[in-house]
């Protein structure tokens with residue numbers, strides 16, 4: 374290892390660097406094994422699992438749809454959070470295979486729920502920046518839509534603001550192509566990615582998701598309330614609707630409603646739920662209708 378100046382400065386190799394590198398290697402190896410399991414369509418053996426967090430219409434309090442959030446049930450480490458393994462999967466590009474599985478699985482579940490409850494629920498799926506770099510991403514999306522019969526405008530793809538702003542050259546064309554398939558698009562974690570406002574209007578975005586950090590500080594802090602108000606106004610001016618992330622208490626709901634924010638998502642409504650619990654919630658809300 375060399376210092377930044379190229380060769381002269383020795384870098385002390387600390388034990389924790391070793392542990393960290395080893396940990397990453399193991400994680401990478403285990404991710405490959407977990408991905409290999411996907412192909413063996415034996416449901417019991419799967420280590421990846423999708424959880425679903427409801428997104429609520431603030432006006433009617435009804436469930437509008439869900440965001441699919443991946444979980445990894447590691448055989449020895451237990452539950453590994455996406456914040457931990459997604460960066461590793463991005464570095465090795467394994468996120469491409471994982472992302473394909475997430476997209477297909479989330480769409481299959483959406484179709485099941487739409488038919489079972491006879492509602493035009495939406496499903497939001499997170500896309501990594503690495504997935505956006507694949508030349509065949511649009512073809513993949515079209516493939517899934519061709520295979521799984523859902524209305525394209527009930528699928529919503531979430532891309533973080535920082536990913537969009539890192540790729541301002543290539544992203545507009547890509548988003549236009551996705552949009553031509555009538556799939557919905559959302560900017561995730563808005564407010565943390567240093568958007569250039571002059572770029573924002575170029576993207577065919579349907580929904581802006583206000584980052585949890587603004588929502589959580591909103592009630593106690595007058596300044597944050599003004600930031601959220603500004604974001605909502607900006608979104609509406611650009612023809613987008615707004616989802617607030619990380620809604621944890623009823624005061625926040627009142628404030629968000631008054632600001633004209635359309636949707637909310639957060640622990641106050643529900644944590645991300647496994648398939649069974651999410652189905653039970655839908656049954657409770659919409660009745661156990663035709664299958």
Ligand code: C2E
Pocket residue numbers: 426441442443454455456459472475499500501531561562585618619620621638639640641645
């Ligand atoms: P995100 O897309 O911004 O997802 C929202 C995160 O906030 C989720 O964390 C969710 O559990 C959490 N959250 C929701 N409501 C609340 C709340 O009221 N309070 C608090 N404290 N947290 C709340 P999670 O599931 O751990 O996911 C973290 C991130 O990992 C996601 O952030 C997303 O960037 C990434 N991720 C998750 N699943 C996928 C996936 O399938 N593909 C990709 N590329 N990324 C994913």
Ligand code: MG
Pocket residue numbers: 440499531561
């Ligand atoms: Mg998201």
Ligand code: MG
Pocket residue numbers: 561562582584618
């Ligand atoms: Mg987010």
Ligand code: MG
Pocket residue numbers: 562
């Ligand atoms: Mg986030």
